[in-house]
Amino acid sequence: MLKPFRTFKGGYRFKNYAGQPAPVLIEADIPKQVVVPLRQGFSSEVKATVKAGDAVFAGQIIGRDDESISSPVHSPVNGIVENIKRMNYFKRDINMVLIRTTNSSREITRLPGYASEWWKLSNEKIEELIYLSGVSSLDREGIPTRFKSSIVQPADVNHLIIHGVGSEPYNISLDLLLEGKNFLNFFEGIKILKRLMPNSKVHLALNARKPKLIEQFVKLTSQIEWLDIYPLEPKYPQGYDEILVPTILHQKFPYGYSAANIGIVVLNIQAVLGVYKAVAEGLPLIERIIAFCGPAMKENIHLKVRTGTLLGDLFYGKLKGERPPRVVLNSLLTGVLMNDFSLPIDRSFTQIIAIEENNKREFLSFMRPGLRRDSYTRTFLSKLFPNIKKIADTNQHGEERPCITCNFCEEICPVGIIPHLLSKYVKKGFIDETIMNYGIFNCIECGLCSFVCPSKIPLVKYMKAGHEKLIMQGCDQAQCILPYFNLKGLEEYRGVTKL
Amino acid sequence: MKLIKDVLGNLNGVIQKNKFLAKFKPVLNAMDEFFFGTSRVTSLPYILDYIDIKRFMSFVVIALIPATLAAIYFWGLHILAMIIVSYAFGGMVEVAFAITRKKEIHEGFLVTGLIFPLILPPATPLWVVAVGVVFGVLFGKEVFGGTGRNIFNPAIVGRVFLTIAFPKIMTLNWPLPSIGVGADAITGATPLALFKSQSIVNSYSNLLFGFCSGSAGETFRIGLIAGGIFLILTRIIDWRIPLAALSTIFVFPHLSNHFFHTTFAPGLFQILSGGVLLGAFFMATDPVTAPFTKSGRWIGGIFLGVLTVLIRGLSGYVEGLVFSILLLNACTPLIDTLVLKVRYRRK
Incomplete structure (x- = not known):
């Protein structure tokens, strides 16, 4: 049944950025070598069921752990396990299985017992x-x-x-x-x-x-x-x-x-x-459609890639410009930076965005009409011409200044807290129940307050710092949540941390 | 562009050699940032909004342009001289503090320096402008720690100081504009004063187009309304304070006028006389000194309106807006704290 249109208070609509991915799907080549992290998506790390030297086929389970909260991990290619070693993958040390491809056929061995009906x-x-x-x-x-x-x-x-x-x-x-x-x-x-x-x-x-x-x-x-x-x-x-x-x-x-x-x-x-x-169809999850987009990418397309493919292989010859652009996973506001191209992709990837690293100074930057500049305020011409594509780059577009309580951050906050007020408390070191009462634990770290601040104050950083300091002082978010909610599965949740 | 770059580069060289001049580094940095922007790059949100404080403040200045030009047109180049004096002396205080504090020069002064001469009588001697702006910036802003920490609007502090220190200059010297009304005669009475003494209500079209006496920037009211709406549409100021203040100033006297014809002027006249439009759109909305909570803005606006009407009607002063804004500024932390207390009370 169709329900009426809904929305929420706060938030910001990012319209029409340059380099949106075109609805074109290209199948990437089977990689010559893959690195499979044994922890992908919402799962704790699984135990490897193969050892170095084993021959594996595409779709074979190479990691599985039925005791903890986890899901199996598969080999994405036909090949031979070269090594299993501990590597740093997104700020966590986890075991990775290195597999060398021997047969680059696209066939995937199906799971037993599937039925199209x-x-x-x-x-x-x-x-x-x-x-x-x-x-x-x-x-x-x-x-x-x-x-x-x-x-x-x-x-x-x-x-x-x-x-x-x-x-x-x-x-x-x-x-x-x-x-x-x-x-x-x-x-x-x-x-x-x-x-x-x-x-x-x-x-x-x-x-x-x-x-x-x-x-x-x-x-x-x-x-x-x-x-x-x-x-x-x-x-x-x-x-x-x-x-x-x-x-x-x-x-x-x-x-x-x-x-x-x-x-x-x-x-x-x-x-x-x-x-x-x-x-x-009995297909194990070893292929994923990923959008490769952003103004620093030569082509803005979607790729169907095998998990475990190295970023370096995927990016080879695809980036614009002499200087390396900034490559970000999933979100330009909260995503993880991917400067290490020797890392593999996994099943949790959706978008990979490359934007230009812009540290160039610009003459009378603040006086420009701004046809291609996005802003929450309506002080740029881009608001009058929404069809013109907007630029995304990493310049800060202004100097840090003291907070003038323009209240943009409160207006845009999707969870209804007052970031500028909380950041002042955190900055001064007033970490106590007051900021908990003001809802610092409601912060979902979406990054909009930092985005919108005309004084370029890193509000999200202050919120995170306040959050951590509060927990160190023994104030826990459980105090704000547990009395009001009947939560399920709390015991199990401890084993797995958020990605 | 290259020229400015060379000049700044040379100046930088000169400054670094001389120990005394080296203190003026903040001035050079401010110029450098003004012309060439920043080279810094973002960290966690990888993209940032293009708005910065420079653009924020320049939009307030842009919105004031019609009123400023009209003032210069009405009262001649003396207004321009006042603006220049205000920027120069206010700027000196700002620079002096930036140097002693070894901090950057902040852009908030761009607005103060322009608003201050606009709320003075058009015939104010230049030395009075200088004294007022120095006092305003010093005791209205810098003693509290500079931009973002001031409790009072610096322009209002300067204006109130002048009103109390030089009452003759500030209250008796009201020339009529050079157009529409006749020669450059000194009348000695603003529309508000005329109402107070003789209950004369000036014609609304004269008030709207500025064919009456008053402070330099407050009489061209069409321009002020346009500027205010421009600021609201560009989201630089919040619409709540002007709306709350103006509707209170309209409704409250409208009711009181029924009972006390001579004490309270009719609502529309209240809005269109004195500095109400300038104050409601440009000074009460100063983000630093106004309440930041949404309900606090409503409360503040209503508070401002009621106070203005009461001071105008019942006190010995003719115009009550500057005092009301000063009082609102003083009450801002209280209003915000109360609103937050109610909003986050423990359940």
Whole structure:
């Protein structure tokens, strides 16, 4: 059923940036060598089931741990395990399996027992397929199965939110993901998930600026009672669990905990497609569609890549300019910096964005009319000409100045806290219950306050620092949350830390 | 561009050789930043908004341009001289403090230096302008720690100081504009004073287009309204304070005028006389000294309106806006604290 348009208070819509990925999909070559991290997505590290010298085939499970909250990891290529060593991967030391490709065929060995007529399979078999394919580790809390792939059990799930809102400055193309038969596959994937979590109500949140897509879905699902479709404004950070839950369900979110704790599973479109592929086609999760975009990329396209492919291989000859650009994973506001090209990609990647490193000074910069400059204020011509593509670069665009309490940060804050006030408390060292009362634990670190500040104050840094200092002093966010919520799966959550 | 770069480079060389001149480094840095922007790059949000304080403040200056030009047109080049004196002496205080504190020069002064002469009577002697702006910047801003920490609007502090220190100059010297009303005659009465003494209500079109006496920048009211709306549309100022203040100043006297014809002027006249428009759009909205919470802005605006009308109607002063803004500034921390207390009270 189609629900009326919804949005939330605060937030900012990043419109029309230069270098958005075109809806073109190119299949990358099979890499000559892959490095597979044994911890991918929402999962703790798994134990390697292979050793150096073993021959592996594409789709073979090379890491699995049924004791902890985790999902199996597969070999993405046919080859020979060269080595297993501990490496630093996104600020964490984890074991990586190095595999040298011997046979670069694209064939993937299917999982046993899949059926294209999936409705004939038993629930147990479906769960097993989802778990064995590794799809169960996707997104913030994974997909619950009885194999401890998430922190809750499938029967505990009350709401399943599937979203394709795309609120970041650079997003993977929704049209591309749901192109052709994928559209129906996606729908089948939702049905599979509904069967897996029978007590849940399914909410499909889509970008309100894509009316055609919404219309197609409404036509397809008009007979189904358990599915609601919500057109949402693509305003950052709408795609965050913390914002999706209040917008869609009008329910308070236990900030600092996960949606799964209140019986809600949030998935995005690729995860649902992965479920369909695992159950109906028996494909393990070793391929991922990743958007390669940004103004510093020669071509803005989508690549279908094998997990474990090294960034260096993917970027070879694809970046513009003499100086190395800044390459960021998933989000320009919160993403991780990827300056080490010897690292591999894994199943949690969605976008890779390259923007120019701009430390050039500009003559009378603040007086420019700004046809291509994005700003929350309407002081640039770009607000009058929204069709002109906007620049994204790493210049700070101004000097640091003291806070003038312009209150932009409060206006734009999606969770309704006052960043400039909190940052002053943290800066002065007044770390006590007052800032907890002012809601510092509600901060979801979306980065909008730092983005919008005309005085260029790193507000997010102050918020993080305040958060850490408070916890060191023994004030815990549990004090703000636990008395008001009935959380599930708290014990299990301790094993796995947030990505 | 190259020329400026060379000049700055040479100056930098000269400054570094001389020990005394080396103290003036902040001035050179400010010029350098003004012309060439920054070379710094971002860290965690990898992209940042293009707005900076320079652009923020220059937009307030842009919004004041119509009123400034009208003032120069009405009262001649003396206004221009006042503006230059204000910028020069205020700038000196700013630079002196930047040098002793070894800090950067901040842009907030761009606005203060322009607003201050605009709220003075057009015939103010230049030395009085200099004294006022020095006092305003020094005791209104710098003693509190500079931009962002001041409690009071520096321009208002300077103006109130002058009103109290030089009452004759500040209250008796009101020339009429050189157009619309006749020759350069000294009248000695603003529309508000005329109402107070003889209950005369000036024609609204004269008030709107500035064919009446008053402070230099406050009489061309069409320009002020346009500037204020421009600032609201560009999001530089918040719409809550002007709306709350202006509607209070309209509604409250409208009611009181029914009962006390001679004490309270009618609502529309209250809005269109004196410095209400200039104050409500450009001074009460100064982000540093106004309440920052949304409900605090409503409360502050209403507070400002009520005080202005009361001072105008019941006190010996003709114009109550400057005092009201000063009082609002003083109450701002209180208003904000109360709003925060209510908003974050423990459940």
